[in-house]
Amino acid sequence: MADAAPRLQGLFAQLLGVPLPVRIRAWDGSQAGPPGAPTLVVRNRRALRRLLWKPGELGLARAWVAGDLDIDGDLYTTLDLLAGHIWERGEDARTLAQALRDPEVRAAVRGLVKLAGPPLLPPAPPREETRSPRRHLHTKRSDRRAISHHYDVGNDFYEIVLGPSMVYSCAYWPGPDSTLEQAQHDKLELVCRKLGLCPGQRLLDVGCGWGSMAIHAAREHGVSVVGVTLSQEQAAYARKRVADEGLTDKVEIRVQDYRDVRDGPYDAISSIGMAEHVGAERYLDYAGDLHGLLKPGGRLLNHQIARRPQRDETAYSVDAFIDSYVFPDGELQPVGATVAMLERAGFEVRDVESIREHYALTLRQWVARLEADWKRAVQLTSPGRARVWRLYMAASALAFERNRIGVNQVLAVRTPESGVSGMPLRARTWN
Incomplete structure (x- = not known):
């Protein structure tokens, strides 16, 4: 049964504490979310593995650049709807550690791991990503x-x-x-x-x-x-x-x-x-x-x-x-x-x-x-x-x-x- 999209909607709601304000269309053709809203297209399970290995903005960016994620609808509207869940949420190690103390969050992560499927390995970053470590050298x-x-x-x-x-x-x-x-x-x-x-x-x-x-x-x-x-x-x-x-x-x-x-x-x-x-x-x-x-x-x-x-x-x-x-x-x-x-x-x-x-x-x-x-x-x-x-x-x-x-x-x-x-x-x- 094609049910990846509704499962993703439920898991993201568990993680964020609120329903995702956009629709989701998953790799199996299933769709779920607010009718008439812009659609976040999850093209493959690799997108989930990117998010699991790099939660937050960097994981989303890698999935977008690689084409694992796309948007069907107005780009500005979609980004505006997602802004509070991307830019305004903390994603440092302390915040993530605190979030994982919540049983609901841990259950949602386990659900994403299951949905992502094997192999649960970190996908290589897109080649457009700079490889140099950030050290603020400015030499x-x-x-x-x-x-x-x-x-x-x-x-x-x-x-x-x-x-x-x-x-x-x-x-x-x-x-x-x-x-x-x-x-x-x-x-x-x-x-x-x-x-x-x-x-x-x-x-x-x-x-x-x-x-x-x-x-x-x-x-x-x-x-x-x-x-x-x-x-x-x-x-x-x-x-x-x-x-x-x-x-x-x-x-x-x-x-x-x-x-x-x-x-x-x-x-x-x-x-x-x-x-x-x-x-x-x-x-x-x-x-x-x-x-x-x-x-x-x-x-x-x-x-x-x-x-x-x-x-x-x-x-x-x-x-x-x-x-x-x-x-x-x-x-x-x-x-x-x-x-x-x-x-x-x-x-x-x-x-x-x-x-x-x-x-x-x-x-x-x-x-x-x-x-x-x-x-x-x-x-x-x-x-x-x-x-x-x-x-x-x-x-x-x-x-x-x-x-x-x-x-x-x-x-x-x-x-x-x-x-x-x-x-x-x-x-x-x-x-």
Whole structure:
């Protein structure tokens, strides 16, 4: 008898203490759950073995990336319904040990073991999972490896997701009906105006990506730009764009760690979506390095994703899916911690702007672009890699919309001893 789905519904309800808010369709064709709800497709018993060996988010992520789990219905709705059971439940060893003291939970685990069937061995992780252990080293070598894992996926793949602007950070939307290209142009222009760029100045673009900020600043504001990235693929792409724009006399793209930049001082520094890779233990050094590269009166625009602070910061743990499949060794900090570190390094923080809702709009556009060209995206990378990106971007969009994470532009100045910052009395003229 085909009964896997109703059995799974019952077992998950035992484990979670509440009924699962989605339908289940199991490998034997059976279905169960709320009528009309999105459907979680459990394609095989291996999905259960992944969950049993890695309970929580990482087990679910492995099953999703491998294709053992799928969703039939709207992805955002399904993730929203499951959010409380994935992101908001503890899954560390202490919490699991406490849960297993409950006879109902132990009985549910035994039921899943029986339903999973032999061989009850841990399935190998999908090949898209990074194998390096997490140690928060953030050495130049480990950072280079982490950046390569994320960015050296293939420029053609990123063209599908990002569109012609090739900007991989939060856009700045005039309105929800604007185009992605217009919103990304407006973000680059906003950064340039906050930095007060003028012809003849020198700009350092840290984590320059595919060169969009460097090209915009040189073309529209007449500055000379040095862009640094750790990705060979990004650098090659950016250099070609610079040449095509006729800006080789204005823009230099280097494969270089920001810690190795020695040709300051610069009039301004932009760091857009790069500081998430720095690491909490290295952040003060990062801020100090950038401070030292600026001339007195020079400005830094630090555009960075932030997490919400925890009541007990010692209990904070990284997102297992993001760490294993998307941003190895990436770390998010509360915006207050970022501001404090910049000030400790000697900066005067002059403006902090939250643009959280803008990132949700940006991510939904990226997901739509990926889904619209899905077959080609799979051909350019792998089915698992494309699934990683679809899940990561859709879940991130919901995280921004629900205020689980935010994104901020922090404008800071290396104010000279005279106290003359060079900032206008009414600073927000850029808006």
